[in-house]
Amino acid sequence: MKKPLKFLQTFIRPFKSPLGEDSQQQKEEDLETIAAQEQKQISFETLVAATQDFHSKQRLGQGGFGPVFKGKLEDGKEIAVKKLSRSSNQGKKEFTTEAKLLARVQHKNVVNLLGYCAHGAEKLLVYEYVANESLDKLLFKSSDGGKRGVLDWKKRYDVIIGVARGLLYLHEDSHICIVHRDIKASNILLDDKWNPKIADFGMARLFPEDQTHVNTRVAGTNGYMAPEYVMHGLLSVKADVFSYGVLVLELISGRKNSSFTGEAEAQNLLEWAWKLYKKGRGIEIMDPTLSSTMSTTEQVSFCIQVGLLCTQADPKLRPTMRRVVVMLSKKPATLDEPTRPGYPGSRYRRPRRNVDNSNSSDSMSREANASSLASASTSITHTATTSMLTSPTPPSRGKQPMEG
Structure with missing residues (x-):
């Protein structure tokens, strides 16, 4: 157990935000603990061989995180490999978010994460290959x-x-x-x-x-x-x-x-x-x-x-x-x-809500900015390419949050 924990501590360290920008996710179990329990490390050499050294003809797409490559393992299993671009700041957060979430989910209709790889500055996520197009x-x-x-x-x-x-x-x-x-x-x-x-x-x-x-x-x-x-x-x-x-x-x-x-x-x-x-x-x-x-x-x-x-x-x-x-x-x-x-x-x-004086200024500010948010939304387009990825693993939960 110690070895995969050490590996994933190395994996996640470059992605930790010094500002703690997502406190909700930080309260969740650490990626290394989850991955050590549910996922496996895949060697960089294995992925190099599977993708023909990340050859351009194996390239499936390009997103904010970096390129995606098709590969085949020695046992014949086809995979898709997400390779984080070293220059992608947006990709680092999305890459870590996806790793955290998909390490804990598994369903027929959710893409399946197979494992991780960290090799020096290289950070990769490995998925089952999905045959047909998006x-x-x-x-x-x-x-x-x-x-x-x-x-x-x-x-x-x-x-x-x-x-x-x-x-x-x-x-x-x-x-x-x-x-x-x-x-x-x-x-x-x-x-x-x-x-x-x-x-x-x-x-x-x-x-x-x-x-x-x-x-x-x-x-x-x-x-x-x-x-x-x-x-x-x-x-x-x-x-x-x-x-x-x-x-x-x-x-x-x-x-x-x-x-x-x-x-x-x-x-x-x-x-x-x-x-x-x-x-x-x-x-x-x-x-x-x-x-x-x-x-x-x-x-x-x-x-x-x-x-x-x-x-x-x-x-x-x-x-x-x-x-x-x-x-x-x-x-x-x-x-x-x-x-x-x-x-x-x-x-x-939005239905009116009773707010105390301490929150009223914030509420008024949000309302004042509503129109600018609406116009800005037209440029908020997630460009990550999803031509080929997969899903992971977890148990059922009892109580569920529902909107009133």
Whole structure:
């Protein structure tokens, strides 16, 4: 036990912040203790051989943390290796965050972390290789025409259910509640059986069990962030629910919310889906390529309503991920009627709260900066590439934090 502890103390030392910028994570068990119990060290020589000395032809992608390489171990197991760039300050924090979180989670729909490597200045995370591309590369049109035809309705519906189950695990069934903060198509990987896996935990937050939300800096991707988070910095599991709802509507329509164009009556996907739904024409958002892969559109209409329920402006009205999984697993007789979704230009107001004098100035300051936060959010886009990563291991938790 002493040897892996010593190794991981060396591993994490360069990433410790002298300012203690994330006290919540510092209260969690140290990375070296967790990794010594649940993960294994992989030698640098093994990874050099597996990736052909990190050859350019093995390169899978590039993110804020550094490059990702494909490799194959001696036993034939395919892996993806995240290699931290020495010049990446943003990457150091995200790299450590991902290592801490993924060392403690394991689920079919969360990417699987296999181990660590530290070799001098080199710091690497090793994941199982996910065979198919990230969802965004298949779902949205590209200059070469895209590959949407690969994703028939059954595959898309399986992604909708799989991501919901993965989020339910993170929110309620893992060792502690984890809010991902960046659920989007590029962070959903598809394995060789088309099972979705939630990836890229660089911005994830651990969530206290006795709180319904935390105040935090705004970080995420434009088009997926919940209004209460963008405007007021209020983060809860309902922020992930909102992002999930956007993803559901993107899967159905084949159109990207953050770059939505072509509809005179709407400026974004949520507004378009909402207006058509209110007119009883919600099915019109369906990707035309799906029409030949289904016998009825009833399931699509049902999922549109689920997506709109998840993207409601008021977080209290959004369902929990447990409720979403139940709805998708066993269709209820009727669903609640969704209210207007939250999107730029829609009206969401945080409920007034009684505050004492000592907190009033801070509250007023937050309200005064709400509009600047909203405009700034358009540039807060997480660029980390998630073309190929994996998930880790933990036991169930009893009490779960829920938003009121």
